[in-house]
Amino acid sequence: MPVTPDDVRRVAQFAGLYLSPAEEDELVQRIGQIIGYMETLEAVATEGVEPLIHPLAGSPAPLRPDTARPGLPLEQALANAPDRHGPFYKVPSMIEETADD
Amino acid sequence: MTDAPLTELGVIELADAVRRGQRRAEDAVRAHLDRIAALDGHLRAFLATQPEAALARAREIDETVRRGADPGPLAGVPVAVKDNICMRGLPTTAASRFLADFEPPYDATVIERLHAAGAVILGKTNLDEFAMGSSTENSAFHPTVNPWGADRVPGGSSGGSAAAVAAGQAPAALGTDTGGSIRLPAAFCGVTGLKPTYGRVSRYGAIAFASSLDQIGPFARSAADAARLLAVLAGPDDRDGTAAPEPVPDYEAALTGDVQGLRIGVPAEYFAEGVAPEVERAVREAIDVLAAAGARVVPVSLPHTPYALPVYHLVATAEASSNLARFDGVRYGYRARGPVSGPDDLIARSRGEGLGPEVKLRIVLGTFALSAGRYDAYYGKALRVRRLIQEDFQRVFREVDLLAAPTAPTPAFRFGERSADPLAMYMSDVCTTGVNLAGLPAASIPCGWVEGLPVGLQLIGRPFDEATILRAADAYQRRTDHHLRRPALPAGAAAGGEAR
Numbered sequence: 001m002p003v004t005p006d007d008v009r010r011v012a013q014f015a016g017l018y019l020s021p022a023e024e025d026e027l028v029q030r031i032g033q034i035i036g037y038m039e040t041l042e043a044v045a046t047e048g049v050e051p052l053i054h055p056l057a058g059s060p061a062p063l064r065p066d067t068a069r070p071g072l073p074l075e076q077a078l079a080n081a082p083d084r085h086g087p088f089y090k091v092p093s094m095i096e097e098t099a100d101d
Numbered sequence: 102m103t104d105a106p107l108t109e110l111g112v113i114e115l116a117d118a119v120r121r122g123q124r125r126a127e128d129a130v131r132a133h134l135d136r137i138a139a140l141d142g143h144l145r146a147f148l149a150t151q152p153e154a155a156l157a158r159a160r161e162i163d164e165t166v167r168r169g170a171d172p173g174p175l176a177g178v179p180v181a182v183k184d185n186i187c188m189r190g191l192p193t194t195a196a197s198r199f200l201a202d203f204e205p206p207y208d209a210t211v212i213e214r215l216h217a218a219g220a221v222i223l224g225k226t227n228l229d230e231f232a233m234g235s236s237t238e239n240s241a242f243h244p245t246v247n248p249w250g251a252d253r254v255p256g257g258s259s260g261g262s263a264a265a266v267a268a269g270q271a272p273a274a275l276g277t278d279t280g281g282s283i284r285l286p287a288a289f290c291g292v293t294g295l296k297p298t299y300g301r302v303s304r305y306g307a308i309a310f311a312s313s314l315d316q317i318g319p320f321a322r323s324a325a326d327a328a329r330l331l332a333v334l335a336g337p338d339d340r341d342g343t344a345a346p347e348p349v350p351d352y353e354a355a356l357t358g359d360v361q362g363l364r365i366g367v368p369a370e371y372f373a374e375g376v377a378p379e380v381e382r383a384v385r386e387a388i389d390v391l392a393a394a395g396a397r398v399v400p401v402s403l404p405h406t407p408y409a410l411p412v413y414h415l416v417a418t419a420e421a422s423s424n425l426a427r428f429d430g431v432r433y434g435y436r437a438r439g440p441v442s443g444p445d446d447l448i449a450r451s452r453g454e455g456l457g458p459e460v461k462l463r464i465v466l467g468t469f470a471l472s473a474g475r476y477d478a479y480y481g482k483a484l485r486v487r488r489l490i491q492e493d494f495q496r497v498f499r500e501v502d503l504l505a506a507p508t509a510p511t512p513a514f515r516f517g518e519r520s521a522d523p524l525a526m527y528m529s530d531v532c533t534t535g536v537n538l539a540g541l542p543a544a545s546i547p548c549g550w551v552e553g554l555p556v557g558l559q560l561i562g563r564p565f566d567e568a569t570i571l572r573a574a575d576a577y578q579r580r581t582d583h584h585l586r587r588p589a590l591p592a593g594a595a596a597g598g599e600a601r
Contacts, residue, residue, distance in 0.1 A: 008465060015422060015468040016429070016445065017461060018453030026458075030523055031466050037524055038411040038479065044486050051484030052491055054313035054343075055299045055540020056564075062346045064339035076206040080433030089431055091444050 003032040107132035108269040112178050112326035119177035122166050126159035126177025130221050133179040137270045143591050144246045146265040148184050149191045150224030158221045173219035181271040183262050184225035187306040188212045195308045196240040197230045199428050199435040199455035209306020210338045211317050218333040226261030230457045232310045234258050235529035239459045248588040249554050253513040256289030258282040263290035266320045274320040279310050280413050281533025283318045284545035288508035288557020291547040294320045295327045298564045299540030300345035303338030311420035314537040324574035328352035347565045355568035356575040361395035366501035370406035371532050376510040383549025383556040384507045399501050403493040408486050413534035415470050415483035422467030491539040498563050507532050508545040508557030542567045546574045547583040
């Protein structure tokens with residue numbers, strides 16, 4: 001399956017990733033090359049083989065007691081925020097302001 | 102040995118000398134800080150150091166010894182930490198512009214455990230951005246130089262940690278290994294590196310790349326030192342649900358020097374086309390050393406080995422595309438400046454400006470492999486082949502106790518040599534990714550030289566049987582001296598003296 005510029009643009013949009021036109025061209029070429037290599041897997045017979053999602057699949061995950069413990073204090077949680085407003089993270093306006101006033 | 106320069110002492114020698122009051126932690130830390138100052142203009146293994154905090158901590162350890170108490174099994178041991186492991190007091194950047202100013206509000210579990218064992222953390226080491234790479238050339242900040250050759254990469258992604266240990270800037274370091282990122286730089290830099298079993302060491306506080314593959318592990322200059330470090334790092338952690346409850350054995354007690362009767366499998370597929378003949382020779386000679394010591398060498402086959410690399414890149418990129426979605430420029434990390442049309446645009450532009458080219462490639466590739474219409478053909482297929490790879494290992498481990506193979510098909514390559522071709526770069530990991538897919542433990546130890554560059558022997562064990570890997574590696578190191586060779590570094594390198 002070849003990788004098209006449309007594929008890369010669409011997927012980058014899913015991934016929330018801005019790409020410049022030059023980056024898009026580069027990724028079409030590189031990903032096409034890598035995907036071609038990955039298609040060597042088509043040669044492996046996998047009918048009836050269960051997917052292995054992680055290597056310890058089958059061993060039960062250890063559980064801890066369901067008891068409350070202190071979370072990160074507000075000031076520490078906000079210390080790395082690029083922008084804040086009081087106790088909140090601040091982002092650009094989501095609701096467009098109308099010009100009809 | 103207690104008179105040796107402090108930067109030449111190993112972990113066990115140094116810790117035990119500090120515990121006995123024969124050497125001072127403060128002197129040891131100062132000697133290593135001096136060596137970093139003398140060498141790191143050339144090597145660039147570190148992204149940041151914390152001299153004041155390290156010296157203060159060392160003085161506390163010396164005080165503990167003066168009081169007659171035991172500071173722990175790593176008393177006064179300076180440690181370098183890969184900069185994708187969160188630690189308070191310094192930024193944790195993952196060598197990404199995106200996290201250049203990120204200061205974690207907490208310590209990773211492995212950092213807590215090092216502190217509790219008396220270790221002193223010197224600073225944070227360079228890596229490929231978000232641990233994505235095999236040469237440390239993908240660091241957003243600067244490359245790291247291999248101590249064995251100024252024109253050579255140190256391997257990756259934990260290149261800074263491996264270079265620092267090889268150069269005597271620290272006797273020990275932490276790395277992470279998702280597809281070979283501890284073992285490859287250990288091989289390229291001539292040090293001992295151990296990737297523990299998936300679940301052996303808590304990943305709480307490690308910046309996630311591919312969650313079904315990532316493990317934290319130690320670098321040192323001997324298997325015995327790695328054993329001391331692993332005993333501190335390993336064990337369950339109720340903040341990481343994948344940290345396994347299996348008991349942690351006494352790894353140092355396993356180092357008997359005896360490999361009589363140990364069955365060592367040699368997988369034919371790991372010596373296939375692409376492995377340099379000089380590398381194959383060095384690895385086979387190392388296996389001969391273990392055979393002469395009484396190990397039984399058994400030819401074995403892992404037939405799905407050729408598929409490990411494509412499976413790895415599908416699984417790792419798919420998981421990375423999900424893990425890296427958290428870097429949105431909202432709560433921490435880089436935020437795009439200038440006008441944006443709304444939150445989605447802010448996120449896409451912050452990621453577009455803050456993340457480097459290899460990271461973007463992997464996010465796009467992983468998202469592509471998971472997208473509707475492609476999922477079964479790529480990600481689903483990869484997970485099925487992954488099971489076949491794990492079953493290969495399970496089958497041979499019914500007949501053998503350990504596998505021996507090259508760590509990498511070649512010695513360290515030159516800067517820029519593989520940058521233009523992603524597949525050429527990925528081939529550096531052809532001998533290491535299968536181990537991560539199957540969740541196994543494996544070490545790389547130096548076993549020979551090609552034109553002055555180290556070659557790595559990879560020892561692969563059964564799940565949670567790090568003890569057998571360490572026993573064989575230590576037995577080999579008792580009979581050989583490759584791990585004792587040190588690189589000749591530029592003049593001006595401090596020899597590591599006492600505190601003034």
